[in-house]
Amino acid sequence: SISEKIRSTEKFREKFNKIFQSEIGEYKVAVKGNKVVSEIAIPFYGRYGLLNFLEIDFQSEEFPEFPKIQNPVEYTGLVVDARHLSGEASLLPRISTENGLEIYSPELVSKNYAIDQGYVLFQSDPVVAMKHKRAGTNPYFVYALTARGHYKTDFSIPSSDAVKILGNKKTVEHLKKCKVIIVKNFEKLNQKKP
Numbered sequence: 001s002i003s004e005k006i007r008s009t010e011k012f013r014e015k016f017n018k019i020f021q022s023e024i025g026e027y028k029v030a031v032k033g034n035k036v037v038s039e040i041a042i043p044f045y046g047r048y049g050l051l052n053f054l055e056i057d058f059q060s061e062e063f064p065e066f067p068k069i070q071n072p073v074e075y076t077g078l079v080v081d082a083r084h085l086s087g088e089a090s091l092l093p094r095i096s097t098e099n100g101l102e103i104y105s106p107e108l109v110s111k112n113y114a115i116d117q118g119y120v121l122f123q124s125d126p127v128v129a130m131k132h133k134r135a136g137t138n139p140y141f142v143y144a145l146t147a148r149g150h151y152k153t154d155f156s157i158p159s160s161d162a163v164k165i166l167g168n169k170k171t172v173e174h175l176k177k178c179k180v181i182i183v184k185n186f187e188k189l190n191q192k193k194p
Helices: 002-008 010-021 111-117 126-131 159-166 169-176 186-190
Strands: 026-032 035-041 077-081 095-097 102-104 121-123 139-143 146-148 154-157 180-183
Touching: 002 010, 077 126, 077 169, 102 159, 121 126, 126 139, 126 180, 139 159, 159 169
Parallel strands: 077 139, 077 180, 095 154, 121 180
Antiparallel strands: 026 035, 095 102, 146 154
């Protein structure tokens, strides 16, 4: 969480303070009893967004290579349906094969695209996701197999699908430009546990 990151990393704490000094975001101040409560809404992406202030090693690795396939199709984006899985939405979810090979992570994508438009887009409707401009005219649709990690924010897909997705160099370029949408049931996400 942001508060954990502030407590544990001095460099991030300094960068986070710059957000407040720059008066970025929307501020709300309210008096509640004998306390003054101050809230700020900070955008996730854009020049003054949170992604620009986090210590993230964008594009520090190359996409994995798979054996060549005949006539690989160019996909303009990736839509991962994870509605059937429990878990939470995340600022930086990762996508891997069922064997753990990462095929989409911050280390693989362009920092400029991630900061400008966001690393990933969440949608609750797969039809809307497939028609979204971020997915392009020919997105690849796949069901997630599992939700991984402590908060179940990372997803796995079949290796056979990963081969199809990464089999075309132009598709890899689209992924570098963060053309990824994750479909998640937000009603389940927003329900509080008893």
